[in-house]
Amino acid sequence: MSKPLQLEFLAATDRVDRMPDSRAEIVVVGRSNVGKSSLLNALGSKSVAPVSKSPGRTQTLGCFAVGKTGGTLVDCPGYGFAKAPQAVRDGWLPMITEYLLAREPLVMVLVLVDGEIGPTVDDRSMLNWLRENDLPCTVVATKHDKVKPSMRDKRARELASRCAVPPEQVLWVSAAKGSGLPALRERIHEWLA
Ligand SMILES: Nc1nc2c(ncn2[C@@H]2O[C@H](COP(=O)(O)OP(=O)(O)OP(=O)(O)O)[C@@H](O)[C@H]2O)c(=O)[nH]1
Ligand SMILES: [Mg+2]
Numbered sequence: 001m002s003k004p005l006q007l008e009f010l011a012a013t014d015r016v017d018r019m020p021d022s023r024a025e026i027v028v029v030g031r032s033n034v035g036k037s038s039l040l041n042a043l044g045s046k047s048v049a050p051v052s053k054s055p056g057r058t059q060t061l062g063c064f065a066v067g068k069t070g071g072t073l074v075d076c077p078g079y080g081f082a083k084a085p086q087a088v089r090d091g092w093l094p095m096i097t098e099y100l101l102a103r104e105p106l107v108m109v110l111v112l113v114d115g116e117i118g119p120t121v122d123d124r125s126m127l128n129w130l131r132e133n134d135l136p137c138t139v140v141a142t143k144h145d146k147v148k149p150s151m152r153d154k155r156a157r158e159l160a161s162r163c164a165v166p167p168e169q170v171l172w173v174s175a176a177k178g179s180g181l182p183a184l185r186e187r188i189h190e191w192l193a
Pocket of ligand 1: 054
């Protein structure tokens, strides 16, 4: 087992220009309910980001310091959440895209895709948009525990192909069971180094 990340809450804001300074930053994006906040909590040693069964829980950019590295992790509101009020929905995507284009210390965008459901239309547009804008991204497939063991190889090939990445580049994780977390922590340390 790798050591949990020492995550400390710094700020939650809807203003990119009010985010705390960072030496290097990794952001977690993905549709609502895919497990972004759960993943951050599981990477650390305590619960720092609020989680909910109903989509739309995270509504601001949540900034967390990663130990003494000077690096930060950022939790985002999810996209593709039809039940959020229109005004809120209209606000989130521009906020996230502004953040992605303007945030100087950004070194990696983790695009979370539900491992059970596979990439949605929104996930695929997000990936295409990131590539068009030359932003570094890594696909992380969540909820590995929900995929039947007999289906895992097939699902891994399908998900990767639909995200247009080689299967070995997709990181599969389960926040619930802890699988895949040591490998992801190692990558996080590399990206922040
Ligand atoms: N089985 C299982 N459930 C998970 C896992 N990760 C998250 N969940 C569940 O998925 C639901 C949504 O989790 P969140 O972490 O709040 O999702 P989110 O992407 O932050 O959602 P928003 O903040 O609404 O964008 C919760 O009920 C979690 O318990 C996992 O690895 N396995
Ligand atoms: Mg959340």
